[in-house]
Every structure is written in C-alpha cells, then in structure tokens.
Amino acid sequence: MHTPLCGHAFGSPEEYVDTAIRKGVSLVTFTCHIPMTGAGYSQEGIRMRFQDIPEYRRMISDAATYGKENGIEVLYGIEAEITPERSEMDSMRALIEEEDFDFVLGSLHHMMPFWRQLMHSQNIHSDADMIRFYFENIAAGAQSGLFHSIAHPDVIRLYSTLEGDFVPADHEAVIKDCLDSVAESGTCLEINTSGLIKGDFVVHPDPIIMAWAIERKIAFTIGSDSHSPDRVGENFEQVIEEFQELGLRELNYFKAGKRLSVAL
Numbered sequence: 001m002h003t004p005l006c007g008h009a010f011g012s013p014e015e016y017v018d019t020a021i022r023k024g025v026s027l028v029t030f031t032c033h034i035p036m037t038g039a040g041y042s043q044e045g046i047r048m049r050f051q052d053i054p055e056y057r058r059m060i061s062d063a064a065t066y067g068k069e070n071g072i073e074v075l076y077g078i079e080a081e082i083t084p085e086r087s088e089m090d091s092m093r094a095l096i097e098e099e100d101f102d103f104v105l106g107s108l109h110h111m112m113p114f115w116r117q118l119m120h121s122q123n124i125h126s127d128a129d130m131i132r133f134y135f136e137n138i139a140a141g142a143q144s145g146l147f148h149s150i151a152h153p154d155v156i157r158l159y160s161t162l163e164g165d166f167v168p169a170d171h172e173a174v175i176k177d178c179l180d181s182v183a184e185s186g187t188c189l190e191i192n193t194s195g196l197i198k199g200d201f202v203v204h205p206d207p208i209i210m211a212w213a214i215e216r217k218i219a220f221t222i223g224s225d226s227h228s229p230d231r232v233g234e235n236f237e238q239v240i241e242e243f244q245e246l247g248l249r250e251l252n253y254f255k256a257g258k259r260l261s262v263a264l
Contacts, residue, residue, distance in 0.1 A: 001013075001016050001028060001029070001030045001031065001223070001224075001225075001226040001232065002030070002031070002032050002033070002079075002225075002226065002227050003030060003032045003056065003059060003060075005032055005048045005052045005055065005056055005059075006032050006033045006046065006047055006048055007044065007045035007046060007047070008045055008046065008227060009032075009226075009227040009228065010227065010228045010229075011228055011229040012059075013030060013059050013060060013062070013063035013066075013074075014062075014063055014066050015229040016028065016030075016063075016226060016229045016232050017063055017066055017067050017070070017072060017074060018229065019229045019230060019232040019233070020072055020232050020233060021070055021071070021072055023232065023233045025072065025232065025233050026071075026072055026073065027072065027073040027074075027075065027253060028067075028072065028073075028074055028075070028232070029074075029075040029076070029077040029102060029103050029223075029253065029254075030060050030063070030074070030075070030076065030077055031077040031078055031079040031103065031105050031151075031223070032047075032048055032056055032078065032079065033046060033047035033048060033079050033081075034047060034048065034078050034079060034080045034081060034092055034095065035047060035048050035049055035050040035052070035053070035095070036081060036088055036091065036092070037087070037088060037091050038085065038087075038088055038114060039113075040112065040113045040114030040117065041081060041083075041088070041109075041112050041113075041114055042112050042113060050095075053095070053099070057076070057099070060074065060076045061076075064076070075102040075103060075253070075254075075255060076099075076100065076101055076102050076103075077101055077102055077103035077104065077105065077254075078095075078096065078099070078101050078103075078104055078105070079105040079106075079107055079151060080092045080096065080104055080105065080106055080107070080146065080147060081106070081107055081108070081109065082106050082107060082108040082137055082138065082140070082141030082144075082147075082150075083108075083114070083137075084118075084137065084140065085114070089144070089146070092146070093146055096146065100256070101257070102254055102255050102256055102257065103148055103149070103221075103253070103254035103255075103257075104146065104147050104148050104149075104254075104257075105147060105148070105149055105150075105151045105190065105223075106141045106142070106144075106146065106147030106149070106150050106151065106187075107150075107151040107152065107155075108134065108137055108138055108141065108155070109155075110130075110134055110155070110156055110159070110161055111159040111160075111161060119133060127162045127163055127164050128171070130156065130161060130162065131156055131162070131166070131171050131174060132171070132174045134156040135156075135171075135174050135175055135177070135178040136174075136178070138150060138153060138178050138182075139177065139178040139181035139182065140181075142181055142182040142185040142187040143181055143184075143185050145185070147187060148187070148188060148221075148254045148257070148259070149187065149188035149189060149190045149220075149221040149252075149254075150182065150187060150188070150189050150190060151190045151192060151223070151225075152190060152192040152194070152195065152204040152205075152225065153189050153190065153204060153205050153209070154166070154168070154204055154205045154206055154209055155195075155204060157199065157200060157202075157206075158195075158198065158199040158200075159199075165200075166200070166206075168206050168208045168209050169208060172212075175209060175212065176212055179209075179212055179213050179216050179218065180216065182213070182216075182218055183213075183216040183217065183218050186219075188218070188219045188220055188221050188252055188259070189205065189213055189218055189219075189220055189221075190204070190220070190221050190222065190223055191203065191204070191205070191210075191220050191221070191222040191223070191239060191243065191251075192204035192222075192223055192224070192225050193222070193223070193224045193225070193234055193235040193236060193239050194224060194225035194231070194234075196234075196235050196238075196239075197231075197234070197235075203235070203239050203242075207242065207243070207246065210243055210246055210248075211246045211247075214243075214246055214247045214248060219250075219252050219259070219261070220248065220250075220251055220252060221251065221252050221253060221254075222236065222239075222240075222251050224236070240264065244264060248264065249263065249264055250262060250263050250264055251264065
C-alpha cells in the first residue's frame with residue numbers, strides 16, 4: 001500500500017486501514033516508493049523525497065496506533081528499486097539500515113528513463129532481449145540480499161515496453177533461470193493482484209510463472225499494490241483460490257525483517 005507522499009497515490013493511511021477492516025484483513029503493510037538520488041529514476045510524482053521519510057514514519061506510526069485501536073496490525077515497509085547502479089544501491093541500503101522497516105519490497109520499473117537509456121546503450125531492443133535483460137536483473141536483485149520480496153515480478157509485460165505480447169512459455173528458459181536464482185537466494189516473490197486491473201488483466205506473476213515458482217518451493221507475499229483506499233485487498237480471494245489449485249499452501253509477511261508464514 002502507498003501514501004500520497006509518492007505523488008501518485010490518494011487517501012490517508014487511516015482510510016486504507018478502514019478499508020482493510022471492512023474487508024476482514026487483519027494485517028497490512030505500507031510500502032511507499034523509496035527516495036533515490038538519480039534523475040533517471042523519475043523522482044517527481046513517482047517516489048518520496050528524502051525529506052519525506054520522517055513524515056512517512058510518523059504517518060505509518062499514527063496509522064498503526066489507529067489500527068491497534070480497531071483490531072488490525074499495521075506495519076512499516078518500503079518499496080525499493082532494483083538497479084545495477086552501485087551508488088543507488090548503496091544509498092537505498094543506507095536508508096534501509098537507518099529505518100526500522102518491517103518489510104522491504106524490491107521492484108524493477110523498466111519504464112523509468114534510467115532503464116530505457118541503459119537498454120539503448122547496450123543495444124537491447126528486441127522483445128526477447130528486453131525480457132532476458134529484465135529477468136537477469138530481477139535475479140540479481142534477489143541475490144543482492146537487500147529485499148525481502150520481489151514486487152510484481154513480471155511487470156515487464158506492461159507499460160508498452162514490448163512490441164508484442166508477453167508469452168511466458170516463449171521465454172521459459174530465461175524465466176526459469178531467474179526463478180532458480182530467486183529460490184537459491186531465499187527471497188520471496190510477490191503475488192500482486194493489481195495486474196488484474198491494468199494492461200493484459202492478468203495477476204502478477206502470470207499463472208504459468210507462478211506454477212514454475214511453486215515447483216521451486218519459492219515463498220510468496222501478497223499485495224494489491226493499493227494506490228487508493230478502495231483497492232486494499234482487491235481480488236485476494238479469487239487469486240488465492242486460483243493459486244491454491246496450482247499448489248500454493250501458505251503466504252508470508254515480514255515483521256521486523258523476519259519472515260512469518262500463514263497456512264492457507
């Protein structure tokens with residue numbers, strides 16, 4: 001869940017908590033977009049500024065107090081960015097180590113100017129090459145040890161980066177290599193239900209990728225990537241039921257950086 005501090009989300013944290021209460025959700029974690037130093041990561045209207053962190057901490061603390069009064073646990077997280085740029089990774093790592101985040105998501109937003117420029121500089125233009133490059137960097141992010149879970153792990157299919165359709169079976173070897181790295185690292189993957197309301201209207205990860213991940217005994221977190229209170233917990237029941245048929249047996253969340261499992 002996000003907050004207005006990122007510049008493209010709406011509603012107070014308490015309103016997100018109210019929706020969770022109405023839907024019978026017992027625990028939520030806010031993961032607003034982490035500040036970064038480079039302009040290539042589209043700062044304005046995309047992510048928090050460094051000076052916003054104290055306000056973000058206060059907002060989530062207040063929401064946690066409000067949640068406790070109403071029987072719901074509210075945790076403090078961040079959505080960080082996967083990048084090969086050492087200076088950016090070091091900056092994010094320093095912030096993560098300074099703050100008492102319960103949960104750190106790792107995302108690769110391939111539509112950011114930095115990624116477009118990087119792919120162009122490496123002569124990566126075809127769909128196959130962009131998909132390979134994306135999943136190689138997802139694997140590197142998992143191996144970095146900075147993130148507890150990888151957010152919307154097949155989001156490469158969205159935002160008009162690819163010219164054609166994203167068909168996981170056409171890139172099976174590349175995706176499975178990535179999943180092997182994720183499994184080896186012990187990093188979770190996120191089931192992100194926001195995929196059902198945009199682009200090709202398919203949950204993240206695609207059910208085929210989900211089945212491959214389950215075969216590798218990868219652990220999963222779940223989120224709706226809510227940027228407005230009405231999206232909290234959206235489509236959870238539908239997706240959990242579908243993925244249980246593929247062999248999903250538990251979901252996970254993080255508290256004080258420790259993974260906790262909940263059986264389905």
